Amino acid sequence: MKRRTLLRAAALAAAAPLAAPFLARAQGAGHVVVVGGGVGGATAAKYLKLFDPALKVTLIERHPVYIRPYGSSEVLNGHVAMADLEVRYDALASRYGVEVLIDTVIGVDAARRTVHTAGRRSLAYDRLIVSPGIELMYDAIPGYSEAVARTAMPSGWIPGEQTALLVRQLQAMRPGGTFVLVAPPNPYRCPPGPYERAALVTEWFQKHNPTAKVIIVDPKDSFVTDQTMMLGWNRLYGFDLPDDYAQKMAGKVEIQRHGRPGMLRWVRAKDGGRVLKVDAKRMRVETEGDVIAADVVNIVPPMRAGALARQLGLADASGWCPVERRTFASTQLPHVHVIGDASIADAMPKSGFSANTQAKATARAIVEELAGRPAPEPVWENTCYALAGKDYGLFVADVFRIVDGKIARVNGEARYLPLDASPTQIRLGARYQQAWLRTFTQDVFA
Numbered sequence: 001m002k003r004r005t006l007l008r009a010a011a012l013a014a015a016a017p018l019a020a021p022f023l024a025r026a027q028g029a030g031h032v033v034v035v036g037g038g039v040g041g042a043t044a045a046k047y048l049k050l051f052d053p054a055l056k057v058t059l060i061e062r063h064p065v066y067i068r069p070y071g072s073s074e075v076l077n078g079h080v081a082m083a084d085l086e087v088r089y090d091a092l093a094s095r096y097g098v099e100v101l102i103d104t105v106i107g108v109d110a111a112r113r114t115v116h117t118a119g120r121r122s123l124a125y126d127r128l129i130v131s132p133g134i135e136l137m138y139d140a141i142p143g144y145s146e147a148v149a150r151t152a153m154p155s156g157w158i159p160g161e162q163t164a165l166l167v168r169q170l171q172a173m174r175p176g177g178t179f180v181l182v183a184p185p186n187p188y189r190c191p192p193g194p195y196e197r198a199a200l201v202t203e204w205f206q207k208h209n210p211t212a213k214v215i216i217v218d219p220k221d222s223f224v225t226d227q228t229m230m231l232g233w234n235r236l237y238g239f240d241l242p243d244d245y246a247q248k249m250a251g252k253v254e255i256q257r258h259g260r261p262g263m264l265r266w267v268r269a270k271d272g273g274r275v276l277k278v279d280a281k282r283m284r285v286e287t288e289g290d291v292i293a294a295d296v297v298n299i300v301p302p303m304r305a306g307a308l309a310r311q312l313g314l315a316d317a318s319g320w321c322p323v324e325r326r327t328f329a330s331t332q333l334p335h336v337h338v339i340g341d342a343s344i345a346d347a348m349p350k351s352g353f354s355a356n357t358q359a360k361a362t363a364r365a366i367v368e369e370l371a372g373r374p375a376p377e378p379v380w381e382n383t384c385y386a387l388a389g390k391d392y393g394l395f396v397a398d399v400f401r402i403v404d405g406k407i408a409r410v411n412g413e414a415r416y417l418p419l420d421a422s423p424t425q426i427r428l429g430a431r432y433q434q435a436w437l438r439t440f441t442q443d444v445f446a
């Protein structure tokens with residue numbers, strides 16, 4: 001014991017010149033800097049102040065207006081306008097006392113616990129939370145690039161100008177044209193998202209361009225909510241389920257057999273759906289099974305943690321950020337936590353809902369630790385709502401805990417809208433999705 005105490009004292013003495021200012025600062029409630037004012041960061045900043053109003057919390061975000069990705073596919077079919085996606089930070093500052101700094105973080109000095117911005121600000125912190133979202137790897141697909149995405153084959157998976165371009169292309173598409181959606185490999189932001197987007201685009205064509213075709217090309221053979229989503233496509237867009245799916249679902253629900261090509265097709269990996277390259281000049285998408293002549297191409301490229309995470313050394317070789325599961329503390333840098341899409345969260349999907357509950361659990365852990373108490377055992381949740389059409393809602397709902405050191409789903413199999421849900425339940429699912437969008441945005445930003 002004696003030897004250990006001595007060693008600890010020696011370590012403290014050695015660290016004294018560095019530690020002194022931080023110890024002085026930590027005598028109050030402390031200063032937490034949060035980088036990234038998206039779902040994860042904004043929730044964390046707000047809940048840190050709710051859990052401990054004495055804490056100083058600074059949120060650094062590079063854009064003054066956040067364009068929310070969740071619900072952004074609804075711009076494509078005109079449910080909402082681009083302006084409806086915009087969220088501001090006023091309430092975080094005025095209601096909760098979060099100091100909001102519009103600036104771009106360019107570096108962190110982990111030893112001095114200081115964050116540096118492009119606007120030449122340096123902020124000292126006791127804890128840093130980083131929630132930088134994703135980076136789209138445009139160059140991972142031969143023929144694709146950010147320049148192509150901006151001008152010819154938009155992605156819009158981080159919403160903004162590309163989303164607006166996609167809307168214009170959709171509306172200008174020739175009668176009977178072909179819309180191709182390139183789905184991403186795992187892991188990616190919003191697992192049901194590409195399939196919801198394809199459904200909403202098909203719904204729009206049904207009204208405005210009824211001979212149009214929508215083709216999803218996919219490097220995967222399955223996706224979350226696949227059975228309930230495909231059932232929706234089957235009922236709404238004349239989609240014939242692949243035989244193996246139809247067999248799996250037989251006896252649980254009646255599936256229509258249309259026997260002719262519907263408006264929507266899903267070409268999965270085993271049917272040649274993996275994309276080999278794209279040609280923006282000739283508007284071609286070459287897959288393992290086909291060369292598709294397209295009129296509009298929407299590409300959801302492979303993803304990795306937002307550039308900042310890699311710039312700060314928070315990501316590992318996988319491109320994502322490893323964390324200690326209980327507190328989402330980075331395993332790469334001390335006193336830094338990574339939450340949201342950028343983090344490696346095992347069974348938790350990369351969704352806004354996940355980022356929101358990760359932010360709350362992490363905020364609680366930080367408040368407790370700064371007060372010298374242990375972080376509580378976390379429980380996280382996720383519900384991804386998705387639309388197969390404006391009035392056709394479905395979902396996947398899960399609860400997560402740490403099991404054997406990893407984040408695991410602990411609820412049973414009844415996670416989806418039941419296959420035999422009534423038309424009223426399905427319509428209600430769509431209403432719940434809309435209600436969730438409103439209340440969720442309030443929980444994060446208002």
Ligand SMILES: Cc1cc2nc3c(=O)[nH]c(=O)nc-3n(C[C@H](O)[C@H](O)[C@H](O)COP(=O)(O)OP(=O)(O)OC[C@H]3O[C@@H](n4cnc5c(N)ncnc54)[C@H](O)[C@@H]3O)c2cc1C
Pocket residue numbers: 035036037038039040041060061062063066068069070071072073103104105106131132133134156157158159189190193197306308339340341342350351352353354355383384385386
């Ligand atoms: C089409 C679509 C539909 C979706 N639907 C749903 C849904 O129904 N339900 C759901 O739960 N989720 C949904 N999502 C996913 C959800 O939007 C994301 O999972 C969520 O936004 C992740 O939060 P985040 O904090 O990790 O990243 P983000 O929300 O992307 O926030 C990252 C923030 O960091 C900022 N930033 C990055 N680098 C810096 C820097 N150097 N300095 C300062 N700031 C920086 C960025 O500007 C950004 O504001 C959907 C996504 C898409 C694309």
